[in-house]
Amino acid sequence: MSQITLVVPHLLPLPEFAPDLVRALTTPAPQTPMLATLLARTVAHRRLATVDTARALPHEQWLARALGLAPDGQPAFAAAAMRGFGLDPEHGTWFIVNPAHVQIARSHSMMADLRQLDLDEDESRALFETARALCQEIDRPLRYGDAQTWFLRADDWAHIDSATPDTVAGMDLTDFVPRGARALAYRKLQNEVQMAWHTHPVNAAREARRLPGVNAFWLWGAAQDKAPMNGKMASIGTPGWIAALAERRLDSFDQLESVLAQDGLLVVGHLAEAAIAADWGVWLQHVLNLEDKLFAPLHAALMQGRVTRLHLVASSRDGLAEFTTTAMAQRKFWCRPTLERLI
Structure with a gap:
């Protein structure tokens, strides 16, 4: 059993585009049900106030603090x-x-x-x-x-x-x-x-x-030069400097199960290029791919007890949100799965 922190930069769409993008992911039927469930059935969640992003994006600031590099x-x-x-x-x-x-x-x-x-x-x-x-x-x-x-x-x-x-x-x-x-x-x-x-x-x-x-x-x-940074980290689809911070650099999501076998931090960078370019059609395609390759396996690992706690950190260019869920929280059948917390 493990506890996983998952950082997905640019999973939060920019506010002016968020309603339309969430609608595209839920119409005519939910296309990312596991992501919606992970976001809706939580033990804690918070949307952080906009921070000073003049020198670093919210997820970069979060990583620096989490790794003891700030x-x-x-x-x-x-x-x-x-x-x-x-x-x-x-x-x-x-x-x-x-x-x-x-x-x-x-x-x-x-x-x-x-x-x-x-x-x-x-x-x-x-x-x-x-x-x-x-x-x-x-x-x-x-x-x-x-x-x-x-x-x-x-x-x-x-x-x-x-x-x-x-x-x-x-x-x-x-x-x-x-x-x-x-x-x-x-x-x-x-x-x-x-x-x-x-x-x-x-x-x-x-x-x-x-x-x-x-x-x-x-x-x-x-x-x-300082003491080694805090915590174990893996990365996939990230720039070279983020990959260099990781103990493991994944080539594909086929290696995900080995990451979930122990406590650690996983940074997934697949959404960044499309979000920075405001290419929201490509962004939607990548979110759908993450549903199959990342969010569905994570949900299954929670339900099977292989992961006891998931802390999801999502960001945009000017904001950051954190969601914490457990296997027990995922059984809150009365909480309707929704992507509204991305808005």
């Missing part, structure tokens, strides 16, 4: 993510660095969702080596995690105020320019890397294939 109230993921990639954070302050594509319009600039960059390992390695040489010139070590996740050490940049890439994706970058006493030095490095990448063979090849160029990097998540 020492000053702000998410500090870099050192823990480095360990997940087998890298030694040593001493000092490390940042997560994500290669990115920035679109420049007449009145503003905007960073694309990193999931849409489609950057492969060989391309990333080549761009990384170019950036690493420039970082070395100013005594800023750069380390490689995966194609989308690098790490930069900059001890004197510790107080740069930056946001997570999912917070920034699709938004006007003017509102998210890193600030702080050393932000000017960061922007100077950013400009030098941008110029080096502008004529890079990787970007020339990507342009020929009509793929977005890698013309910027995003720096965030400053952290110093």
